[in-house]
Amino acid sequence: MDEPLLLAIAILGGTGKEGKGLAYRWAKAGYRVLIGSRSSEKAVKAASEIMQLLEGSSSVVGTTNPEAARGAEIVVVTVPYSAHRETLESVKDALQGKLLVDVTAPLVPPKVSKVQMPAAGSAAQEAKEILGEGVEVVAAFQNVSHELLLGDEEVECDVLVTGTSKKARAEVLTLVEAAGLTGWDAGPIENSVVVEGLTSVLININKQYGSTYAGIKITGAQSK
């Protein structure tokens, strides 16, 4: 690619399937991607796997979660809910003044098809409580099957984007588009319960109807 490199995006827990899929799509779109993990060794390995799928001037590097958060303007967290609080606390200082994109669906095994939100109302609201006033928090990408992201096929699932300000949601809508998906401004951070909880509803549909990649599409509106 000949386009100049764009912003740097850190993906914490980026060695998982969801993180790798987003890393692949954003690196391909020209963003510099920093894969973060508790183990920098694992992060380096994941970065190298993604680079092998990409061509030319793409930039994906692996490091620890705090290093990744320090090096990026936008920080995405894609860890299982059980590691959500610990991961955010480990990068709290590095995140001040930045934008966090929370991909976490707070599933509580074994009943992952039943909505069970944390006391804050949703994982995104919990992130906001942990990180404080200096960090904008946006929730997105919880409903997309991660298997679909690590490749170039069209994903038939829209991305509902909720968050602490309209400006922050607009920034994330740009990232959604860069990843080749259709995004929608779904309102304030209090609406994150719908988007995160929809993951349990889709798991339930997969279970009841024998599907694998149930998703949602918004109808009756034009996203641009």
Next chain:
Amino acid sequence: MDEPLLLAIAILGGTGKEGKGLAYRWAKAGYRVLIGSRSSEKAVKAASEIMQLLEGSSSVVGTTNPEAARGAEIVVVTVPYSAHRETLESVKDALQGKLLVDVTAPLVPPKVSKVQMPAAGSAAQEAKEILGEGVEVVAAFQNVSHELLLGDEEVECDVLVTGTSKKARAEVLTLVEAAGLTGWDAGPIENSVVVEGLTSVLININKQYGSTYAGIKITGAQSK
């Protein structure tokens, strides 16, 4: 129509647009429909308006909310959230042993595009608390624009069905199909927060993107 009349369905608050739309579609499918209202006069008028749109042997009658609830096997509540508790308390005895379909989205004016659930977790869970163990409660139809129901056009919005048992959800999925819509078993009553809250998300999308009838469709799965 020559088919025999099916079950009786009561629609409490059935003089509103959503109630009339559902009454029209179910009466057309052969169900006996009892429109309920606080004012039996208004209910009779609404029933007569719907009968004028229908042909032949359809049966729509108007009466008070408690009379309607007593006369039906399935009771649907389509009142604004401000009248939710009072309406349910007025029919609690008549509902025992029956199935309640709760269409209420607990919108809190003026911020109707922000999810603001009652303490019970959702309107449907609040209904269950009010009505007790003897009543099955199912949430459905909150996301469909009521203007689209009072007519024969295809509605491009799926219906997510949550509720207290799989059997009760299956009964309501039959009613969704009878109304000409596509329904999905969306899981236990705890998942109602997603379905009810999605109404605020869709209102937000209508506001942000200049649409009127934003809805959702499930992708990647087959409903039958």
